[in-house]
Amino acid sequence: MKEFETIIGLEIHVELATSTKLFCSCSARFTREPNRNCCPLCMGMPGTLPVLNRKAVEYAVRVGLALSCRIERFSRFDRKNYFYPDLPKGYQITQYEYPLCKEGYFDIDTPQGIKRIGIAEIHLEEDAGKLIHLEDGFSLIDYNRAGIPLIEIVTEPDLRSAEEAKIFSEDLRNLIMYTRASDCKMQEGSMRVDVNLSVREKGTPDFGTRTEIKNLNSFRSVARAIQYESERQIRLLKSGKNVLQETRRWDEAKGESVPMRNKEDISDYRYFKEPDLPAIILSLEEIESVRKTLPSLPRERMERYRREWNLPWNDAKLIASSRALADFYEKTVQYCRLPKEASHWVTGEVLKKLNEKKLVLEESDMDPKFLGKLILLVKEERLTGSVAKKIFDIMFDTKEDPEKIIASYGRITVKDAGQLDQVIEKVLKENPKAVADYLGGKKKTFGYFMGEIMKETNGRADTALAKKILEKRLAFLYNNNNPIKEG
Ligand code: ADP
Ligand code: ZN
Ligand code: MG
Numbered sequence: 288m289k290e291f292e293t294i295i296g297l298e299i300h301v302e303l304a305t306s307t308k309l310f311c312s313c314s315a316r317f318t319r320e321p322n323r324n325c326c327p328l329c330m331g332m333p334g335t336l337p338v339l340n341r342k343a344v345e346y347a348v349r350v351g352l353a354l355s356c357r358i359e360r361f362s363r364f365d366r367k368n369y370f371y372p373d374l375p376k377g378y379q380i381t382q383y384e385y386p387l388c389k390e391g392y393f394d395i396d397t398p399q400g401i402k403r404i405g406i407a408e409i410h411l412e413e414d415a416g417k418l419i420h421l422e423d424g425f426s427l428i429d430y431n432r433a434g435i436p437l438i439e440i441v442t443e444p445d446l447r448s449a450e451e452a453k454i455f456s457e458d459l460r461n462l463i464m465y466t467r468a469s470d471c472k473m474q475e476g477s478m479r480v481d482v483n484l485s486v487r488e489k490g491t492p493d494f495g496t497r498t499e500i501k502n503l504n505s506f507r508s509v510a511r512a513i514q515y516e517s518e519r520q521i522r523l524l525k526s527g528k529n530v531l532q533e534t535r536r537w538d539e540a541k542g543e544s545v546p547m548r549n550k551e552d553i554s555d556y557r558y559f560k561e562p563d564l565p566a567i568i569l570s571l572e573e574i575e576s577v578r579k580t581l582p583s584l585p586r587e588r589m590e591r592y593r594r595e596w597n598l599p600w601n602d603a604k605l606i607a608s609s610r611a612l613a614d615f616y617e618k619t620v621q622y623c624r625l626p627k628e629a630s631h632w633v634t635g636e637v638l639k640k641l642n643e644k645k646l647v648l649e650e651s652d653m654d655p656k657f658l659g660k661l662i663l664l665v666k667e668e669r670l671t672g673s674v675a676k677k678i679f680d681i682m683f684d685t686k687e688d689p690e691k692i693i694a695s696y697g698r699i700t701v702k703d704a705g706q707l708d709q710v711i712e713k714v715l716k717e718n719p720k721a722v723a724d725y726l727g728g729k730k731k732t733f734g735y736f737m738g739e740i741m742k743e744t745n746g747r748a749d750t751a752l753a754k755k756i757l758e759k760r761l762a763f764l765y766n767n768n769n770p771i772k773e774g
Contacts, residue, residue, distance in 0.1 A: 289488055289525070290488070290489040291486045291487065291488060291489065291521045291524070292447065292486065292487055292488075292489045293447060293448060293484065293485075293486050293513070293517040294444050294446075294447070294484065294485045294486065294487065294494055294495070294497075295444065295446035295447065295448075295451075295452050295482060295483065295484050295513060296407075296441070296442050296443060296444035296445070296446065296483040296497075297440075297441075297442045297446065297452060297455065297456065297480055297481065297482060297483070298439055298440070298441050298442075298480075298481040298483065299439070299440040299442075299456070299459065299478065299479070299480050299481075300414075300437050300438070300439050300478070300479045300480075300481075301350070301437065301438050301439075301440065301463055301468070301469045301471060301477065301478050302315075302414065302435050302436070302437055302469055302476070302477040302478070303315075303342075303343050303346045303347065303435075303436040303437065303438060303468055303469055304346065304467065304468060304469050304470055305340055305342045305343050305346065305436055306342075307340060307342075308324075308329055308340065308413075308434040308435055308436065309337075309339070309340050309343050309380075309411075309412075309413045309434055309435065309436035309437075310328060310329070310337030310338060310339065310340070310380065310413065310434055310564075311326050311328040311329050311335075311337070311338070311434060312326075313325060313326050313328075313329055313434065315435045315436070317431075317472075317475050317477075318431060321427070321429040321431065322428075322429055322430055322431060323431055324431045325430040325431065325433065328434070329430060329433045329434035330375050330430050330433070331374075331375025331376035331377070331433075336563050337380065337563055337564055339564060339567070340436060343411060343436035344387070344411065344567060344569075345577055345580075346436075346438075346466075346468035346469070347387050347388065347409060347411050347436075347438045347468070348387065348388070348569070348574060348577045349466045349467075349468050349577055349580065349581060350388075350409060350438060350440070350463055350466055350468050350469075351387065351388030351391065351409050352574075352577065352578050352581060353462055353463070353465070353466050353581060353584055354388070354391040354392070354393050354406050354409070354440070354462070355391045355392050355393075355406075356388035356389055356390060356391030356406060356408075356409060357388065357389050357390050357391070358387065358388055358569065358574045359385065359386065359387055359388065359389060359569075360568065360569050360570070360571070360574075361385060361566055361567070361568055362382060362385045362386060362387040362410075362411075362566065362567045362569075363382065363384065363385040363560065363561070363566040363567065364380050364381065364382055364411075364560075364561035364564045365380075365381060365382060365383035365384060365558045365559060365560055365561055366378040366379070366380060366381075366557075366558065366559055366560075366561050367379045367380075367381050367383065367556045367558055368556055368557045368558075369555070369556060371415070372416075372418060372426070372428055373415040373416040373417060373418050373428060373433070374415045374416070374433075375416070375430070375433065379412060379413060379415065380412065380413050380561055380564070381410060381411075381412035381413070381439075382410035382411055382412060383410075383558045384558070384560075385566075386408040386409065386410035386411075387409060387410055387411050387567065388406075388408060388409035388410075389407070389408045389409075390405075390406070390407070390408075391405075391406035391409075392404060392405050392406055393406060393455070393458070393459060393462070394586060395451070395454050395455050395458050396454065396458075396604065397450070397451055397454060398450075402445075402451065403445075404442055404443070404445045404446060404455055405442060405443030405445050406440060406441070406442055406443070407441045407442060407443050408441050409438050409439065409440050409441070410438065410439050410441075411436065411437070411438055412436075412437050412438075412439060413433070413434050413435070413436065413437065414432050414433065414434065414435040414436075414437045415432065415433055416428055416429055416430040416431070416432055416433040417429045417431070417432050432476075438468075440459070442455070444483070444485075444494065448513070449509070449510040449511075449513035449514045449517075450510070452482070452509055452510065452513055453506050453509055453510045456480055456506055456509055457506055458585070460473075460478060461585055461608045461609065462584065462585060463478075464609070464610065465582060465584055465585060465610045466581060466582075467610075473504050473505055473506075474504070476504060478504075479502050479503065479504050480502075480503045480504075480509050481499055481500065481501050481502065481503070482499070482500045482503060482509060482512055482513055482516070483497050483498075483499050484497055484498060484499075484500070484513060484516050484517060484520070485497035485498075485520065485530070486517055486520045486521050486524065486530075488524075495520070495524075495530060496529065496530040496531070496532050497530075497532065498516060498520070498530065498531070498532065498533055498534070498535050498544075499533075499534045499535065500512050500516060500534075500535045500536070500537050500544050501534060501535070501536060501537075501547065502536075502537075503537055508537055508539055511537075511539075511542060512537040512544055515537075515542065515543055515544055516535070516544050519544070531546075531549075532549070533546050533547070533548065533549050534546075534547045534548050534549070535547055582610060585604075585607040585608060585613075586607075588603075588606075588607040588613050589603040589604050589607040590603075592606065592607065592626070592630075595626075596620070596626035596627070596630075597626070597627065598626065598627070598630050602630050602634050603630075605634050605638075606630060606633055606634060609648070611647070611648040611649050612633065612637075612638075612648055615633065615637075615648055615653070615655050616629060616630065616633045616655075618655035618656070618659075619632070619633065619655040619656075619658045619659045619662070620659075621655075621659070622655065622656050622658075622659025622660065622663075623658075623659035623660070623662045623663050623666075625662055625663070625666060628662050628665070628666065629658070629659070629662060632658060632661075632662060632679075633658075636676060636679050637653070637658070640679075640680075640683050644683075651683070652686060653682075653683065653686070654686065657682055657686075657687075657688055657689055658679075658682075660688065660689050660690065661675055661678060661679060661682065661689045664689060664690075664693075668731075668733070668734025668735075668737060668738075669734075669737070669750060670693070670741075670750070671737070671738040671741050671742070671746075673741070673742075673746060674741045674746040677746050678692050678693060693750055694751075704752060704756065707740075707744075707748060707749070707752060707753050707756050708756050708760075710740055710743045710744060710748070711736075711740060711753065711756050711757050711760055712760070713743065714736060714739045714740055714743060715736070715760060715761075715764070717739075718735075718736070718739065721735055721736065722761075722764065725761060726761075726764060726765055726768050733757070733761075736757055736761075737750070737753065737754065737757065740753050740757070
C-alpha cells in the first residue's frame with residue numbers, strides 16, 4: 288500500500304491597520320456603505336500618482352520583526368499586470384523582485400512538539416476592490432477596499448497537515464494582533480489565507496504538482512479545504528492520473544474545492560519595476576526604532592510564565608495568546624504577587640464572564656488591581672471562594688473596588704447583629720472539632736468559620752460584623768475552657 292504525504296505552503300494576506308490607504312489619503316476604515324472611501328487615485332484614473340504611506344511600511348516591518356525576518360534595507364515596488372473589474376488600474380502595485388522582509392520563521396506548538404515553519408518573505412501590496420454579483424446577472428463594484436495596504440506573508444512548504452496549518456494560522460493571527468499591525472478580523476476580510484498543496488509518495492525527494500486554493504476566510508475552511516484537497520489529489524495519483532496545476536476555489540457550503548482557472552505563469556503578469564514610486568530605503572536606526580515598538584511576544588511570555596511562575600503550559604499559552612489578556616494578567620500578578628491564583632481567575636472567571644457578555648477584555652474596562660485585591664482577600668481568608676465569585680460578578684458590572692462592594696453588600700444584607708450571632712452560634716455548635724482545633728492554637732480555623740458563616744448566609748453576611756461577633760464568641764469559649772487558675 289502506497290503511503291502519501293501532504294505538503295502545504297500558505298500565502299496569507301493581512302490588511303494593515305493604517306488609518307489611510309497605501310498610496311492615497313482615502314480612509315482605510317471598514318465601512319458597509321459602498322464606494323464611500325475612494326478618490327481618483329484608488330479608482331485608477333489616468334494622471335494620478337501614488338504616494339507611499341510611511342505607516343504601512345512601519346507596520347509591515349513590525350510583523351517582519353515579529354516573524355524573525357531579515358528586514359531589507361532596499362526594497363521596491365513592481366507592477367503585476369492583469370485585467371479584472373475590481374482592479375481599475377489594470378495592474379496591482381506589489382513587491383515582486385525585492386520584497387521588504389525575507390527569510391524568517393515562526394515556531395508553532397503541534398501535538399508532536401514545537402515545529403519551526405519557515406517564512407520565505409513578506410511583501411507589501413495594495414488590495415483590490417470588491418465585486419458583488421447579483422442574481423440577475425449584474426455585478427456591482429465597491430472600491431472601498433481598493434488601495435488598502437496589505438502584507439502577504441509567504442511560508443516555505445513546511446506544513447504537513449490540516450491541523451498544522453490551522454495551528455499556524457491561528458497562532459500567526461494572535462502574533463499579528465500583538466503587533467497591532469492589523470485587527471485580523473476574518474469576517475471582515477482583514478485576513479485571508481491561500482493554501483498551496485501537493486501530495487507525494489512518502490520517501491520521494493521531490494514535491495508533486497500543487498494546486499492553490501484562494502481566499503479562505505476562516506480557520507475552519509482552511510482545515511476543511513486542506514483535508515478535501517489532499518484526499519482529492521491522493522485519489523487522482525492512486526488511479527494513475529495527474530494533478531493539474533491550477534487555482535481552485537473552496538465552496539464552503541458544498542464542502543469541496545472547484546477549479547477556478549489554470550494557474551498563471553509568471554510571464555502572464557508581465558511584472559516590471561513600478562516607475563511612479565521610489566525604492567524604500569531603510570536605515571538600521573529606522574529598523575531598530577520599529578523594533579522598540581514591539582511588545583514582549585506570545586512565545587516569550589508563555590516561556591516566562593512557565594519558567595518564573597510555574598504555570599502549566601496550557602494556561603500559559605491561553606493567557607499569552609492575547610496581548611490584552613496577558614497584560615491584564617501580568618498587572619494582576621504585579622498587585623497580588625500570586626501568579627498561580629491569578630492564572631486561575633484569568634483563565635476561569637474572567638474568560639467565562641467575557642464569553643457570557645460577548646465582550647473582549649479591552650471593552651470590559653476591568654481593573655486588574657481590583658482582581659488582585661479580590662485574590663488577596665481570598666488568600667487572607669477574609670472571603671471564601673464562592674463569595675469571591677459573587678463579588679467578582681458585581682465588580683465586573685460596577686467596576687468598583689471589591690472592598691467597597693463587600694462593605695455595601697454587607698449593609699444591604701445581613702448586618703443584623705442578633706441574626707448573625709445566631710448563625711455563628713449554630714456554626715460553632717456544628718463544628719466541635721474545628722472549635723477544639725482553634726482553641727488548641729490553630730488560628731487558621733478562623734477562616735474556615737468565616738467560610739461556614741458565609742455559606743449559612745448565602746454569602747450575605749457583613750464580613751466585618753461577622754468577624755467581630757465570631758471573635759467575641761471564640762474568646763468567650765477560650766476563657767471558659769481555660770479558666771484562669773486562682774491562687
Ligand atoms: P508562486 O510564485 O507561484 O507564487 P512560490 O514559490 O512563491 O510560487 O510559492 C507560493 C507558495 O506555495 C509558498 O507558500 C510555497 O511554500 C508553496 N509551495 C511551493 N511549491 C509547493 C508544492 N510543491 N507543494 C505545496 N506548496 C508549495
Ligand atoms: Zn483614494
Ligand atoms: Mg509567490
